[in-house]
Amino acid sequence: MGNSVWKDTWLITLRSIKTTLRNPFSFIPNLMISAFFLLVYEGGLSGISQLPMFEGANYLAFILPVSIVSAAIGGAGGAGQGIVKDIENGFFSRLLLTPASRLAIVLGPIIAGMLQLFIQTLLIIGIAFLLGLEVETGFGGILFVLLIAIGWGLAFAGYSAGVALRTKNAQAAQAGTFIFFPLIFLSTTFVPYELIEAQWLKVAATINPTTYIFESMRTVLIDGWIFWDLMQGVIAIVIACTITITFAAVSAKKAVSRG
Amino acid sequence: MNGKIEVEHLSKTFKKGDVQAVKDVSFTVEDGEFFAFLGPNGAGKSTTVQILTTLINATGGKATVAGHDVIREPEKVRRYIGVALQETGVDPDLTGRELIELQANIFGFSKTEAKKRAEELLKIVQLTDSAERRIGNYSGGMRRRLDLALTLVNEPKILFLDEPTTGLDPSNRMAIWKELRRLNEENGTTIFLTTQYLEEADSLAHRISIINDGEIVATGTPRELKAQIGNDLIALTFSSKEEEEKAERILKEHMDPSDVILQNGKLTVYVEDGTKQLLELVRLLDQENIEVATVNLSSPTLDDIFLKITSEQAEKEGEVHGE
Incomplete structure (x- = not known):
């Protein structure tokens, strides 16, 4: 009697995926917002890419990372929401009462959230191609963009799962996702760094790790394989993941502990 | 196993x-x-x-x-x-x-x-x-x-x-x-x-x-x-609050105080032999000019045990805190 950690994780992940699919409104709004960035800003703002600072870049390729990061953060947020839901309806306790691996109980919703993120990101990239996206670095570049999206999503999944496990409360977890807005908008969201006029926004964009994610994605999409420009995104992800996943792990340990 | x-x-x-x-x-x-x-x-x-x-x-x-x-x-x-x-x-x-x-x-x-x-x-x-x-x-x-x-x-x-x-x-x-x-x-x-x-x-x-x-x-x-609290249980009600309280005081003087419980307008008394003691009780109250409104003799249920035990506990704690 009893399963390996892998089997438990598989079972619980599968169930989280099922739950997500049965609640389409848990992912459709985020997907719409992400697609909105692409369609509306490409349609409405693409003229500004005529400015010399854009150095002839296509605005679609410039705005695509915003759309991808939005999709990634939204998908990863699903991890925390899944956990909070389980805690609130008592299913989390029900799982704790079984011999299931404690790790699997926490990991299941997180993996499902990551999968949601991956699919949303693919869809967004698909839409961008339909709109006529051209990628400087080709297929390899798209893979790099996907990896960055997953990495950044993982950092956010760690954050949202950590908040969920710590507060055990849907409202608090929901409030936690509002960090989405400063992360997305206080950055080089619509124009390059050089074009930001307000000093405070420049400061915010410098502090905001999302800026480095945007920049590294834009580099592969528009300029090509420029090692250090790409590395800034990777470094931002490593730092953010270290912090949020530690936070999630500590919170998880507390949530499943019997103290 | x-x-x-x-x-x-x-x-x-x-x-x-x-x-x-x-x-x-x-x-x-x-x-x-x-x-x-x-x-x-x-x-x-x-x-x-x-x-x-x-x-x-x-x-x-x-x-x-x-x-x-x-x-x-x-x-x-x-x-x-x-x-x-x-x-x-x-x-x-x-x-x-x-x-x-x-x-x-x-x-x-x-x-x-x-x-x-x-x-x-x-x-x-x-x-x-x-x-x-x-x-x-x-x-x-x-x-x-x-x-x-x-x-x-x-x-x-x-x-x-x-x-x-x-x-x-x-x-x-x-x-x-x-x-x-x-x-x-x-x-x-x-x-x-x-x-x-x-x-x-x-x-x-x-x-x-x-x-x-x-x-x-x-x-x-x-x-x-059920046996632990006596075989029978007498429940009394009175027409006024003063009488209730007076009856409680008097009965507590005449028997083990923990066998007498007043709650929600009902005075419950735990006794060994209900038929015999019922008469004594009523007589005793009559001597003090307390008019009994209703009398009910029954066997205790777990409810009564529960009431008795928890009220005994509350009383004990009351003494401790009172000192």
Whole structure:
């Protein structure tokens, strides 16, 4: 009697995926917002890419990372929401009462959230191609963009799962996702760094790790394989993941502990 | 492997607010026994269940469930027990059948075994017709029955049920009672049940411990507990509050004060021989010019025992605090 950690994780992940699919409104709004960035800003703002600072870049390729990061953060947020839901309806306790691996109980919703993120990101990239996206670095570049999206999503999944496990409360977890807005908008969201006029926004964009994610994605999409420009995104992800996943792990340990 | 529960000097203090929820509790539940923990809200029932089912750690004492220490070997304990907590633990987005199958898979059943087990359990809790519906659409009683089915998936040797019928309508309550009796009698499953309802403990349990304010205050079979407080019970009512209080004072002077309880306008007196002492009582009150409105002679129910024990406790505490 009893399963390996892998089997438990598989079972619980599968169930989280099922739950997500049965609640389409848990992912459709985020997907719409992400697609909105692409369609509306490409349609409405693409003229500004005529400015010399854009150095002839296509605005679609410039705005695509915003759309991808939005999709990634939204998908990863699903991890925390899944956990909070389980805690609130008592299913989390029900799982704790079984011999299931404690790790699997926490990991299941997180993996499902990551999968949601991956699919949303693919869809967004698909839409961008339909709109006529051209990628400087080709297929390899798209893979790099996907990896960055997953990495950044993982950092956010760690954050949202950590908040969920710590507060055990849907409202608090929901409030936690509002960090989405400063992360997305206080950055080089619509124009390059050089074009930001307000000093405070420049400061915010410098502090905001999302800026480095945007920049590294834009580099592969528009300029090509420029090692250090790409590395800034990777470094931002490593730092953010270290912090949020530690936070999630500590919170998880507390949530499943019997103290 | 046996279905025994052994608890020695168990205690639990919550850091938050420094609340001592369970105070030096000891008891044994034998293999195959139906045991009830009876007590009001906040008595420490749920905390005890949570410790015994490995959800939280005790701060003192020792507990063995199915031969395994709950603190050192929680994984082993979890294999042999089934637990229904006060709040049901179901995922509203799955169907009843899916959830039972998932639970079976988690307990290591193969796909085919899990399907078979789900079919059996759905029949037992009479949810076969709703098996394909999402649990979110179930009524409270249906959820409760599904929750019970989930606790039975691994054919537990010991079943822990924390107030399994609280908030249920009579027909759902009866269905659960029937199933618990069957499990205990036919399968020999040890059952540890907590309840606030005296009739529930009385009708189901072989043995009852009354718990109040974190302590066990009495233990015995329902019959023993009833005998413990005297054979008969006289209930008196009066037409005014002054008379009530005066009667209470007088009776307390003439007999063991703990046998006289005034609550909600009813003066309850525990006596050895009801027919004989009833007359004496009325005569005594008559001498003091107290007019008795109604008199009722009966055998004590668990309700009365509960009332007596908890009021004795309150009195004791009152003395301690008063000094």
